[in-house]
Amino acid sequence: MIHVSLTHYLVVSAFLFSFGLYGVVTRKNAVMVLMGIELILNSANINFVAFSKFGNYGLNGQIMALFVIILAAAEAAIALAIVLNIYKTFAHVDVDKINNLKE
Amino acid sequence: MSLYDVIFYLFALVTLVSAFMVVTTKNIVHAAFYLLFTFFGVAGIYALLGADFIAVVQLMVYVGGILVLILFGVMLTNKITNVQIRSGSTNLVAAAVVIGIFAGALLTMMLNTRWLVNPGKTLITTIPQIGSLLVKQYVLIFELLGILLLIALVGAASIARKEEREK
Structure with a gap:
């Protein structure tokens, strides 16, 4: 059995990214699309932290992961405000059927 | 197989299985709770990578903040009393094929690249170094x-407040 190395973390992150992309592409509900985006951001973060450990680049990768988490929080707040507005206007949040900006 | 490996596979399994459930389950509330386990698994992976502060921030911001926001979004955008909280899916086969090819390419690239692996010494705690980087090198981005x-x-x-009707 081989020991856990950088590649193991990269493989986990690749699968997480693919699942996130699958969620973004296939889901109809806007909130579910948001969940897919969170998965994608998490997979990018795993890569940052893994390279930070195995590449001997100091803690710069971890700082980037921290910034990504902060941006994800801001993104989630704004996106949910937009989703609430969509719901107020159309009475549903089905992104397949929303094709105009004004009611 | 050392204990570290066992714990890694455990966290990876939790993360990937619950991430798969997030994107395949029909019930949105269930998806949100599977997302909780994904975030926990990712936090465990951070901890295994020696990033203790990132792991704690992951738990506080993602689990404590973003997940609660998403649950609010679910609750506020579905009529809970009369409509079941479900999300339809579209283009399942095409998406699965294309993303399968994409994931295969990604995995091939990651498995065949000879990464420059040069692990430095593992820090006991990363918090002092992260703090000093945040107020020195990255102070502009931080602000x-x-x-x-x-x-x-x-x-x-x-954006989210109620519009005031003009009279």
């Missing part, structure tokens, strides 16, 4: 992110 969070908060409140 800008503070402003960005303020703008995002004000913007979100302004």
Whole structure:
């Protein structure tokens, strides 16, 4: 059995990214699309932290992961405000059927 | 197989299985709770990578903040009393094929690249170094992110509030 190395973390992150992309592409509900985006951001973060450990680049990768988490929080707040507005206007949040900006 | 490996496979399994459930389950509330386990698994992976502070921030911001926001979004955008909280899916086969090919390419690239692996010494705790980097090298980004969070908060409140009818 081989020991856990950088590649193991990269493989986990690749699968997480693919699942996130699958969620973004296939889901109809806007909130579910948001969940897919969170998965994608998490997979990018795993890569940052893994390279930070195995590449001997100091803690710069971890700082980037921290910034990504902060941006994800801001993104989630704004996106949910937009989703609430969509719901107020159309009475549903089905992104397949929303094709105009004004009611 | 050392204990470290066992714990890694455990966290990887939790993360990937619950991430798969997030994107395949029909019930949105169930998806949100599977997302909780994904975030826990990712936090465990951070901890295994020696990033203790990132792991704690992951738990506090993602589990404590973003997940609660998403649950609010689910609750506020579905009529819970009369409609079942479900999300339809579209283009399942095409998406699965294309993303399968994409994931295969990604995995091939990651498995065949000879990464430059040069692990430095593992720090007992990363918090002092992260703190000093944040106020020295990355101070501008740090301050800008503070402003960005303020703008995002004000913007979100302004977008989501009720419009006042003009009389």
